[in-house]
Amino acid sequence: MIIKKLTTEFEEMKRFINFVERTNRLQKIEEIDRYHFKKTPECIHILENFSSTATENHEKKANHLKRLDNSYKSFREHALKCERCQHSLDAIFTFTGYENKILFPEIIKKILEKEWKHNSDKNLYLCKLPAPGFNYSELTYISPLSLTNAVEEFRDKIRTPLALPKFSKTKYRKKKSNKGLGLNYFQAYLYPLDNRYKTKISIRSREK
Numbered sequence: 001m002i003i004k005k006l007t008t009e010f011e012e013m014k015r016f017i018n019f020v021e022r023t024n025r026l027q028k029i030e031e032i033d034r035y036h037f038k039k040t041p042e043c044i045h046i047l048e049n050f051s052s053t054a055t056e057n058h059e060k061k062a063n064h065l066k067r068l069d070n071s072y073k074s075f076r077e078h079a080l081k082c083e084r085c086q087h088s089l090d091a092i093f094t095f096t097g098y099e100n101k102i103l104f105p106e107i108i109k110k111i112l113e114k115e116w117k118h119n120s121d122k123n124l125y126l127c128k129l130p131a132p133g134f135n136y137s138e139l140t141y142i143s144p145l146s147l148t149n150a151v152e153e154f155r156d157k158i159r160t161p162l163a164l165p166k167f168s169k170t171k172y173r174k175k176k177s178n179k180g181l182g183l184n185y186f187q188a189y190l191y192p193l194d195n196r197y198k199t200k201i202s203i204r205s206r207e208k
Helices: 002-022 025-035 058-071 073-081 083-099 106-117 147-162
Strands: 125-128 137-142 171-176 184-190 199-205
Touching: 002 025, 002 083, 025 083, 058 073, 058 083, 073 083, 073 125, 073 137, 083 106, 083 125, 106 137, 106 147, 147 184, 147 199
Parallel strands: 137 199
Antiparallel strands: 125 137, 171 184, 184 199
């Protein structure tokens, strides 16, 4: 049993490494390290902090994904001011989401399939997956762009090419990380106009 679990975990880690190399994500993080944002103690490490599901059981996978929200909360808050961590979180959540896309509703499944094919040349980064099984699912991005530009990029590079349902007028909220004690940031919310779709898209940035 232990050997089987270790083998599953090892194979998953190999697929993750292949993914970050194939899409130039690892190369991009190394470039950022060299020229822009040096790794700090608050930064996530793309390989050391990658959390393998190490199971083929869908119920256990779902529980694993629910735990990710708390596990990566501090990294997500730090990523508001760190583009290096935005890239790292995007790699982890894109891979984990795509590997478990069967657990998500149709809109999120289509987005994950597109993100899987994207390389590191983009300005929207996945930073949070919805907990499987919820009636309403929220997929969250983080961006170094202003929110208005990030919303336009979502429309031009994701919503329109994928022919996703139309969304309502974007709503903006000012928020503060770390339960109101941390950084100020803004979050945009996009809701499908058709109520049959239960997926909400959120995008956060330091700049509105």
